Amino acid sequence: MNWDDFDAFCQVVDHGGFTAAARALDRPKSSLSASVARLEGELGTRLLERTTRQLRLTDAGETLYRDISRPFAQLRESAQEALAQGAAVQGTLRVAAPYEFGAHHLAAVACRVMQDHPLLKVHIDVEHARVALFERNYDLVFTALEHSFAPATVVTRSVYALQRGVFAAPALLARHGAAATPEELEALPLLAGADEASWTFTDASGAAASLEMRNPRLRSGNAGVRLQAAIAGLGVARITSTFCAQAVAEGKLVALLPQWKCEPLKIHALLPGRKMVPARVRAFLERLEDEAHGTL
Numbered sequence: 253m254n255w256d257d258f259d260a261f262c263q264v265v266d267h268g269g270f271t272a273a274a275r276a277l278d279r280p281k282s283s284l285s286a287s288v289a290r291l292e293g294e295l296g297t298r299l300l301e302r303t304t305r306q307l308r309l310t311d312a313g314e315t316l317y318r319d320i321s322r323p324f325a326q327l328r329e330s331a332q333e334a335l336a337q338g339a340a341v342q343g344t345l346r347v348a349a350p351y352e353f354g355a356h357h358l359a360a361v362a363c364r365v366m367q368d369h370p371l372l373k374v375h376i377d378v379e380h381a382r383v384a385l386f387e388r389n390y391d392l393v394f395t396a397l398e399h400s401f402a403p404a405t406v407v408t409r410s411v412y413a414l415q416r417g418v419f420a421a422p423a424l425l426a427r428h429g430a431a432a433t434p435e436e437l438e439a440l441p442l443l444a445g446a447d448e449a450s451w452t453f454t455d456a457s458g459a460a461a462s463l464e465m466r467n468p469r470l471r472s473g474n475a476g477v478r479l480q481a482a483i484a485g486l487g488v489a490r491i492t493s494t495f496c497a498q499a500v501a502e503g504k505l506v507a508l509l510p511q512w513k514c515e516p517l518k519i520h521a522l523l524p525g526r527k528m529v530p531a532r533v534r535a536f537l538e539r540l541e542d543e544a545h546g547t548l
Contacts, residue, residue, distance in 0.1 A: 253294055260287035261299060262324045265317050269307045276389040278344055278375075342371035345532045349394040352475035353414065353519050354378035356494050358394075361539045368539075372532055391533050393522040411537065412519035412544050414492040418451070419505040421485040431488075431508055434461040441487035446473035451490050453512040461512070492517055 260273075264284055267273040274281040292299050299313035309317060345365075349358055355378055362374045377390075394411070418437065431437045434453045444465045451463045469487045472478055479496055482489035483504045489496075499505040521537065523529065 254287075254290065257287040257291040257294075258320055259324050259328075260284050261291055261313075262317065262321045264288060264300070264307070265309065265313075265321070276346075340371070341365075341369035341531045341535045343530075343532055344373045344375060345392070345536060346375045346377075346390045347392045347394070347536070348377045348379055348390050350396060350475075351378050352492055352495050352517070353394055353396075353412070356492075357412070357414075357543065358540075361536065361543050365536050365539050369532075369535060372535075374536075391523070391530065392536065394519055395522060396517055396519055407523040409521045409523070409537070410518065411521045411540055413516040414494065414519065416490055416492050416514040416517050418488050418490050418508045418514065419482055419496055419500065420488045420508055421483055421504060422506055423485040424487070425506065427485075434463050434509065434512060437463055437488060437508075441469040443470045443472075443478045443481050443487040443489040444468035445475075445478070445490075446471055448490075452515040453509065454515075455512050490514060 260283075263277060264270055264273045267276055270281050270284050270288075273279075274284055277284075288300060295312075295316075297312045298310050299316060301308040301310055347358065347362075354376060358376055358378075362376060366372055366374055420440070424440070428440050431440060434451070437451075442463075442465065448465050448471075450465055453461045453463070455461075470478065470481050472481075475491060475495055478489045479491055479499065481487060482491070482496075483499055488508065496505055500507065521540075523533065
């Protein structure tokens with residue numbers, strides 16, 4: 253009996269289907285399907301009911317999964333711990349990051365790490381929505397933990413602070429006039445992130461001001477959408493400076509409130525709570541730290 257078939261069955265159930273499991277494991281979907289079919293043949297019973305829309309465990313499948321899923325998860329975890337102790341940077345590094353950070357800060361890091369380590373492969377998912385922690389077997393998930401906290405099984409590391417500012421199109425300022433203080437922004441249409449409740453500012457003396465997002469003209473978790481709306485003159489957007497640098501250089505956007513600093517976008521790296529961090533993860537985080545300090 254092939255124990256890999258049992259593991260394949262658990263992985264398919266864990267990920268909610270063959271397609272998701274194949275993507276997470278970097279294995280052909282047909283290989284997983286063959287493993288489960290072979291296991292069903294050897295056990296003489298159907299384990300999964302397959303439909304076009306969902307996957308459902310049979311009674312026999314539910315019993316088997318309940319009995320073996322934890323031991324196999326522990327075996328996989330032990331294997332990961334053993335691999336982590338090795339110095340070789342190899343295998344596949346799976347990373348997820350929010351668009352505003354991933355599109356402009358991870359590419360150079362990934363390229364440098366792959367140049368340094370020819371046996372390493374990197375998969376980066378750049379997401380507009382919040383990423384569900386490790387649902388696709390990610391090694392690293394980058395997130396802005398402004399309104400949520402990671403569970404105790406996850407290790408959190410602060411890795412980056414991205415400078416933000418408020419920006420608007422010259423056409424909008426010609427119609428409404430420029431704001432001199434955060435309070436005056438209330439007279440302008442605002443473009444807010446999906447979860448933004450307020451924008452916080454600090455001046456040179458350390459005085460703080462906060463602008464509540466009571467009724468923004470646009471809400472979107474997609475920084476690209478907010479950027480385009482700002483360029484179109486539809487409102488004022490709070491965006492990371494690197495993300496809108498080209499639009500500012502081309503005169504499509506103007507920075508507002510130069511005497512005030514926005515609260516930075518703090519990026520955290522979330523890692524599974526393993527005893528040992530895999531070499532590929534360590535190498536990536538070290539390169540990211542170099543990039544953050546301008547030494548990459």
